[in-house]
Amino acid sequence: MSGGAAQRTRRLGLTGSIGAGKSTVAALLREAGLTVTDADALGREVTASPEVLTELARLWPEVVSTGPGRLPALDRAALAARVFGHPEQLAQLEALTHPRIRSATEAAWQAAQDRGESWVVHDIPLLFEKGLDRDMDAVWVVDAPLELRLKRLAERSGLTREQALAREAAQWPPADKRARADTVIVNDRTLADLRQQVTSALHQLGLG
Template sequence: MLVLGLTGSIGMGKSATAAMAEAAGIPVHSADAAVHRLYAGPLAAPIEALFPGTTRDGVVDREALARRVLGDPRAMMALEALVHPMVRAEEAAFLDACRAVGEKLVLLDVPLLFESGRTGAVDRILVVSAPAAVQRERVLARPGMTVEKFEAILARQMPDAEKRAKADYVIDTSKGLAAAERDLHAIIADLLGHDRRT
C-alpha cells in the first residue's frame, strides 16, 4: 500500500484537494478533521484544564484557543503534546484498516508534514501551492482571520518554495478546481502505475 502525504501552507487548497481524492475513490485521513472530532469530544476537558476559558458547552472554541496559543511557543508545545498523539493514533488505525482491506493507495492530509518531521510516515509527498498573493487573499477572507493571526501561522510553516522543492508532486491550485483535479488524477494514475510494477 502506497501512502501519499498531502501538505501545503495555510490557504493553499489542501481540503479541496483531499475532497477530490476522496471523490476519486482514494481513502483519505485528514489531520484537521481528526482534530475537529477530538476537540468536540475526548480533548475538550484536557484542553480546558490546560487553557481555562477555551471551551464552550464541552467543545473547544478554536478561536479562543488560537488567541491563547498563537505567538506563545510554550503554550503551542503543550497543546501539541496533547493533540498529536491522539491524531496519530487515529491515523494508525486508519492505515491498519486500509491495509486490512487491500487498499493500493491512501492519502494522509497532514498540514505540517515537513515541520513536524513526519515525512518518514509517507511514501510520496504532494504539495499544494499557489502564489503568495492568492494565498493571502484566500486566508484573509476567512471569518475571524486577521493579518496578525495569518502572519503568526505563516511564521510556524516552512516557506512554500522549500515545500515545493522537497515534494514528489506539486499542484498549483490557483489555476482553478478543474485543472487541480486533472493534475490530481494524473498523480493517482502515476502512483497506481508504479504500484502495479513493484
C-alpha cells in the first residue's frame, strides 16, 4: 500500500495588544510541546548580524556604537528613537529586516513540517497590521484591560503612561483584533487561569 502525501503543518498566528501577556502564552505553548517562532526574537538576531549592522550604521550612524578593538553593537534605544513615530525611517528599517525575519520564520516552519508536526505557532506582534493573518490557519489574540496592561508595561519595561499609549496607538485597536480572532485569550487573572484557557484552546485545535 502506498503512503499518502504528508499532511501540511498548519500555522497558528499568536498576537495581542502590548502588555497583554502574549509572551507568557507563547511560553505555555512551548511548554505544551509546540514549535513557536518569535518575530521579535528573530528581529533581534537579524539586527545583530554584521550585514545588517553595517547597513544600519550607514543609514543612522548614531544607532551603532563602534570603537577601536570593539565589535559594532546596536543601540536599540537609539534605533527606537530614530524610527518610532517616523514612518519613512520605520519603512527603511522594515525593508531591511522583514525579508530576513520572514526567511527565518519559513525555515523554522519547514523544519517543523519535516518533523511531521501538526501545528507551528507564529508569535507576531503586528500580525494584523502587516496582513500576515491571511497566511494563518487559525489566529489567537491575547488581551487584557488597558489599565492592567499599562501597569505591566511600567513594571516590566519602565514605560511611562504616555510612552505606552503611543505604542498602543501604533497598533490595531484591541476590539478590532478580537473581532478577527478565532480564539481570544483574556489574561487578566492568574497564571493558572491563563494555562486553563490555553489548554482549552489547544483542545479546539485537536491538540492536547
